[in-house]
Amino acid sequence: MQSVRVPAKYEYLAQISKFVGKAADDANLDDAAIYAVQLAVDEACSNIMEHAYLGKGQGEIICSYEILEDGLKIILSDMGKPLNPEDVPVFDLSATLEELNRGGAGIYLMHQLMDQVHYETDPQLGNKLELVKRKERQ
Amino acid sequence: MEITTTEHKRCIVVKAVGRVDSYTAPELEEVFKGLNDQGGYKLVFDMTDVDFMSSKGWWVLIETQKVCKRYNRGELVLANVLDRIRESLDLVGMSTYFQIFDDVTAAVGSF
Numbered sequence: 001m002q003s004v005r006v007p008a009k010y011e012y013l014a015q016i017s018k019f020v021g022k023a024a025d026d027a028n029l030d031d032a033a034i035y036a037v038q039l040a041v042d043e044a045c046s047n048i049m050e051h052a053y054l055g056k057g058q059g060e061i062i063c064s065y066e067i068l069e070d071g072l073k074i075i076l077s078d079m080g081k082p083l084n085p086e087d088v089p090v091f092d093l094s095a096t097l098e099e100l101n102r103g104g105a106g107i108y109l110m111h112q113l114m115d116q117v118h119y120e121t122d123p124q125l126g127n128k129l130e131l132v133k134r135k136e137r138q
Numbered sequence: 139m140e141i142t143t144t145e146h147k148r149c150i151v152v153k154a155v156g157r158v159d160s161y162t163a164p165e166l167e168e169v170f171k172g173l174n175d176q177g178g179y180k181l182v183f184d185m186t187d188v189d190f191m192s193s194k195g196w197w198v199l200i201e202t203q204k205v206c207k208r209y210n211r212g213e214l215v216l217a218n219v220l221d222r223i224r225e226s227l228d229l230v231g232m233s234t235y236f237q238i239f240d241d242v243t244a245a246v247g248s249f
Contacts, residue, residue: 013192014157014161035226042159042160091230097200112229
């Protein structure tokens with residue numbers, strides 16, 4: 001398993017994106033799936049920086065990956081505030097332009113882009129988000 | 139992020155180069171807000187050289203669209219959006235809020 005550890009600051013998003021892009025390429029995902037992984041990871045990391053670390057630019061994110069037989073697993077770990085799923089607003093796809101509200105869009109997008117999204121939190125070990133993207137069946 | 143604006147007779151074209159994410163989206167927001175503050179509500183966003191766009195970037199466009207469309211004074215239209223970016227926009231249903239043109243000339247011509 002390979003990993004990269006970066007400060008939880010927005011300027012490191014491009015570096016994480018490059019790292020997971022290469023991982024997805026090594027896992028032989030197609031171009032659309034590579035972009036999906038990069039976008040899902042970007043949304044997840046932005047949420048960690050903004051909500052888990054409260055946008056203070058402190059703390060770190062560890063991004064690891066594992067190449068699976070049929071795809072790629074990305075693991076994001078942080079020691080920030082745990083996510084309470086009940087606090088995440090449900091993203092409303094049918095809203096009019098004026099009603100449209102940004103809450104929950106990142107998480108909604110993550111679920112749409114990836115085949116598996118699993119989150120767990122532990123008082124000692126911190127938060128862990130696993131994202132799995134599987135190869136398109138030929 | 140490199141952002142340029144070009145004034146045309148009936149609209150203003152904003153062109154960005156590179157990634158639009160949580161780090162760079164505020165720069166884009168500032169440019170659009172500045173144009174709105176000066177009465178620019180007919181806008182084209184040239185996405186030819188935007189190779190990545192997260193939801194943070196979309197919210198900048200959505201908020202700009204809200205301001206432009208208010209009182210029917212204008213609109214923000216998009217030009218030359220990469221397929222993969224457009225697909226992600228479709229996933230969250232946001233493409234319905236924008237007219238998307240294949241090239242900048244057509245987008246400018248729509249005003």
